[in-house]
Amino acid sequence: MNKIAMLLISGFALGFTPNFTNVLAFGETALPTPSAIGEKRPNILVIMAEDMSSKVGAFGDAVAVTPNLDKLAAQGVRFSNVYTTAGVCAPSRASHITGMHQISLGGQHMRSGNFKGQKYLAVPPPEVKAYPELLRRAGYYTFTNRKLDYQFSSIMSGSGPFTVWDDDGPNPDWNLRASDQPFYGLINLLITHESQLFQKNIERNRSRGLEKIVSADQVVVPPYYPDTLIVREAIAQQYDNIHAMDKQVGDLIAKLQADNIADNTIVIWTTDHGDGLPRGKRELYDSGLKVPMIIHWPERLRPSAFKNGDIDRRLISFVDFAPSVLQVAGVPIPDYVHGTTTLFDKGVVRDYVYAAKDRMDEFPFRERAIRDHRFKYIYNYQPDKPGAVHLRYRDQLSIMEDLWSQYEKGSLNNEQAFWFQPRPEHEFYDLENDPHEVNNLADNPDYKLERLRLSGQLKQRMLTVGDLSDQSELELAQQFWPQGIQPKTTAPRLELIGKSTVKLIPVEPNSSIGYRFDGGQWLAYQPDSLIAVPNSAKLEVKAVRYGWSESDTVYKTF
8 A cells, every 4th residue: 555545544536536436327328337437547648728619620620730639529429519707717717626617716806816996806605615626636646737726726836736736837747646546637729829829928938849730721710700811810820839739739639648557547638728719718608608519438438328420519617616626536426516517428418508797807897698599699798898998908909000900991791890889788699590690689579588598597596506696896806805914824733543543623624634654745634634743753744725825733752
């Protein structure tokens, strides 16, 4: 037994295989039995590209050059109706990491740490945990590569709760885990990010060898853009960045194979929200919310209802990520999550997905959206404001500069100018006939009943999950960090049981606790478990509530 496994007497210890019986039969899907998985829990690797929609060959894009993703899709399942809960990274990532809508966590504004009214981070309800922490408590080795950005952290590594990741450094390695320990990894691929379309970054990436793959005359210009050379060049550059990302995916898959762990690793590839180009990113149109997803299972782990090469057209929300991954890992799903187990359970079907837009950088917004398989409804709490505003960050894009110039010259048609003009209170789109959402049917009497149906469902959902934007952001910030001061977590108590066994007790209920021995690796404490302390070891313990600062460290030598 490895050293870490010896430290835990109860709860999930490393090397312990959980009982999968309680997650075997959901709808049509039969998950692998313990005998089928050979006493091993699966590794789970999430590869998350940034800021891109379905510009992938396997998703029907004839321009995209994505051989590695196409191969992964042929050997796995494509999910063609996946939606994030926000069109921008930090709110979307807050939702992904918790399985809850960001509006119920106080993580809806982009970004919480950038609010000019008062410094604050989101402070979720104390029982809410990032799902990698729950996996880590259950014995998984968890890692990510630097980017956190879940609103109760800052953007980069070292700024979030220390209990979530074993390693959140720039170059994590699954080979650093203990022998036979399963891992969960989240690898973020930056090359497709909006910032990589800034001219200075394009030039830098070209100097480092980024290939020219797609020409401006090959691309298809969506109807909400004017067909200009600058627009075409921006879209073509995005395709080149996607090709570079595809190579990175290929490298990761090759490493899994070289390390002889591919046959026990579930790979999920997706993106953190939709298109990084203007009128995509930050918005509630499908161009900002709809993301591609591929799941590849090793043959012995693949649920029986899924076949290689399949296209799954069910509606899936990013809040479904957490419960789905917990389910397949055999870890109990908390009651607070808003999502379902749709990723691995084909029998679970949802009728609607929901999304929200709030403050974007220096400008306040408040919009809410609901979508079913055919229709989209957007409610704007602040009508008569334009969708397009001068965001300093976005204005670095050459395409954005061109769009502003075209609008100011009056050369945009109605479909192209709509985003720049005062927005209506209600937007309603027939996505079957208008996939780009350029024909607002909110006032069309033929669609009144459908609009009322979706608006009623949206109101009901907002009441169910709670919407913290009912109060101002300043009020929210003062609630989370009174007087602008980050609250500090109280150190946990140590309860000695016998001579060398300890139970850790949080002072603030449900705060996360970590511990280590003799300055070694911090470990995530499973609540109510007992820790066996090696003879003469120095035990260090501290706690953190999400959004608060860590407690002081408590020391005890045995």
